[in-house]
Amino acid sequence: MMDKASAAKTKPRSQAKAKTKKFSATLKAENLANLGVSVLADVLMELADDSRIKRRLRYELLAAAGGDGLTLELGKRLDAMAKTDAFIDRSKLREFARDLDVLRRMITEKVAASNPAAALELMWRFLALAAPITLRVYEVDGVVGEVFRKGCGDLNRLMLAAKMPAGDLVKQVFGLIEEDERALFDSLISSTASALGPAGQQALRALLTSALRKRPAKRSVFYDPTANTLRHALMELADIAGDPDGYIATIPASERDIPLNGARIARRLLSAGRTEEALAALDASSPHRPRERAQTLRIMHPRDLRAPTAETWDDVHLDALGASGRSDEAQAQRWASFRSTLSIPRLKSYLKGLPDFDDVVAEEDAMALAAGFKPFRSALAFFIEWPKLSEAARLVIERRSEIHGDYDEILVPAARRLEGAYPVAATVLLRAIISYTLKNSVSSRYKPAARHLLECESLAGLLTSSAEISTHADFVAELRAQHGRKHGFKGEVEALGGVF
Structure with a gap:
C-alpha cells in the first residue's frame, strides 16, 4: 500500500492546480468572468x-x-x-x-x-x-x-x-450636409465617397451646387454657415474627382485674393501641372499686396479651426517658384521669411540650397540675427529648438529685462533644456514666471509657481559666486517682503514640502 506521502505525490496535476488557483480582485473583464x-x-x-x-x-x-x-x-x-x-x-x-x-x-x-x-x-x-x-x-x-x-x-x-439605391444614399448624405452648420460631419464626404461611387458623387455635387446658388447673397464679411458647409463639401468632392477647376469654382471670385484661398487654389493647380496659373493665383492673393481692410476679413469655418495648421501662402509660393525654375527668387523669399519670423524650416531649406561652405557663413548670420530678434520669446524658442543652448543661455542673461513671465509655455520647456549645463539661465527663466505669477496674483498658477520655486532651490547649489543674479535666499526674501500675505501661494509651497 502507498503511504500518504506517496499518494499525495500521485494526485492528478489538475487537482493540484485547482487548489493553487488564485483570483485577482483587479476590475477587468477576465476577472469578472471568473465570478x-x-x-x-x-x-x-x-x-x-x-x-x-x-x-x-x-x-x-x-x-x-x-x-x-x-x-x-x-x-x-x-x-x-x-x-x-x-x-x-x-x-x-x-x-x-x-x-x-x-x-x-x-x-x-x-x-x-x-x-x-x-x-x-x-x-x-x-x-x-x-x-x-x-x-x-x-x-x-x-x-x-x-x-x-x-x-x-x-x-x-x-x-x-x-x-x-445610390439615389437614396445621395439624398441622405445631402440632407446631413445641409443641416451641418457646426461642421460636426467634417469627414462625411471622405467617409461615404467609395460607397457613393463616381456617379453618386456627381449627383451629390449637382445637389450641393444647386443649394449653394439658392443661398441669399451676402457680402463676404458676413458668415453664412450653411453656405460654407456646402462649399466645403463641394471642395472635398472636387478634390476626390481630381478637378482643380471644380475646386476653384466653389470659391467666390471676390474671395480668391485672400491669401489662404489663393494658396489652396495654387496647390491644386500645381498638382495638375499648371504652374503658371498657380503663380498667377498666388500673385493675386499675395499677403504683401496692399488691399482694403474689408478684403482681409474672414470668419473661420469650424473645420478650419479644427484642422492641423494649414500650409501658408509662402509654402505654396516657394513650391511654385521651384516648379518654374526660379530658384534664386525662392532662396531670397526663404531668407526674407526667416528674417521676419525666425522660421526654422525656412532657415533649413535656405541653408540646404546654398553651395558648400556658404551655408556655414549664412548660419552664423542667422544666429546673429536671432540674437537680436524681438520679441524675446521668439528668439529664445528659436535657439532652444535649433538647438543652440549656449546662445539661448547667453540670450537669457543679456536680455533678461525683456523676459515676460506670462509665457510659461515657452519659458518652462526652455528652463528644462538649460538647467543641466546652464543653471543660471534656467533659474532666471523660472524666477520670471514666479515673479509674474505673484505680482499679478494669478492664483490659478500658484501651484506650478510653487513647484518652480522649489526647482530654483535645487538649482541654487549649482550657482557659482560669480553668477550674475542674486542668491536663492535673497530672491526668496524679496518674494516674502512683497508677497508674504499671499497665503494661497504659501500653502502650495508648504504642500510640496517647502517653506515660504
Whole structure:
C-alpha cells in the first residue's frame, strides 16, 4: 500500500492546480468572468435601478433574442431624444456622450450584423440628432461631437452592406450636409465617397451646387454657415474627382485674393501641372499686396479651426517658384521669411540650397540675427529648438529685462533644456514666471509657481559666486517682503514640502 506521502505525490496535476488557483480582485473583464454567470446576474439586477444600466441590459437581451426587437427599441430611443429640448448641463456631458455612443455601437455592432439596411436607417436617424443636440449642449465640439464623427466613420461600411439605391444614399448624405452648420460631419464626404461611387458623387455635387446658388447673397464679411458647409463639401468632392477647376469654382471670385484661398487654389493647380496659373493665383492673393481692410476679413469655418495648421501662402509660393525654375527668387523669399519670423524650416531649406561652405557663413548670420530678434520669446524658442543652448543661455542673461513671465509655455520647456549645463539661465527663466505669477496674483498658477520655486532651490547649489543674479535666499526674501500675505501661494509651497 502507498503511504500518504506517496499518494499525495500521485494526485492528478489538475487537482493540484485547482487548489493553487488564485483570483485577482483587479476590475477587468477576465476577472469578472471568473465570478460566474449567477453572481454577475445578481449584481446587474441590483444595479438595474440606474436607467442607463437598465437600458443597456435591455438592449443586450433584445440583441440576444434576435428579430426586430432591438431595432424597434433603438428607434424609440432615437425618437425620444429627438423630441427632447432640455439643455444638458456641462457636468453631464460625458455621461450623455456615453449614452450616445452606446446607441451608435448597438447600431453598428448588433443591428448591422443581422440587418444592414435597418442599421443604416437607424444611423441616418442617429446622425440627424446632431443638429438639435447642438442647441442643447454648451460644448458641441468636444465629447459629444466626437461620437457623431465616429458615426460618420461608420457610414461607408453600413452603406456598402445595405446595398441601397445610390439615389437614396445621395439624398441622405445631402440632407446631413445641409443641416451641418457646426461642421460636426467634417469627414462625411471622405467617409461615404467609395460607397457613393463616381456617379453618386456627381449627383451629390449637382445637389450641393444647386443649394449653394439658392443661398441669399451676402457680402463676404458676413458668415453664412450653411453656405460654407456646402462649399466645403463641394471642395472635398472636387478634390476626390481630381478637378482643380471644380475646386476653384466653389470659391467666390471676390474671395480668391485672400491669401489662404489663393494658396489652396495654387496647390491644386500645381498638382495638375499648371504652374503658371498657380503663380498667377498666388500673385493675386499675395499677403504683401496692399488691399482694403474689408478684403482681409474672414470668419473661420469650424473645420478650419479644427484642422492641423494649414500650409501658408509662402509654402505654396516657394513650391511654385521651384516648379518654374526660379530658384534664386525662392532662396531670397526663404531668407526674407526667416528674417521676419525666425522660421526654422525656412532657415533649413535656405541653408540646404546654398553651395558648400556658404551655408556655414549664412548660419552664423542667422544666429546673429536671432540674437537680436524681438520679441524675446521668439528668439529664445528659436535657439532652444535649433538647438543652440549656449546662445539661448547667453540670450537669457543679456536680455533678461525683456523676459515676460506670462509665457510659461515657452519659458518652462526652455528652463528644462538649460538647467543641466546652464543653471543660471534656467533659474532666471523660472524666477520670471514666479515673479509674474505673484505680482499679478494669478492664483490659478500658484501651484506650478510653487513647484518652480522649489526647482530654483535645487538649482541654487549649482550657482557659482560669480553668477550674475542674486542668491536663492535673497530672491526668496524679496518674494516674502512683497508677497508674504499671499497665503494661497504659501500653502502650495508648504504642500510640496517647502517653506515660504
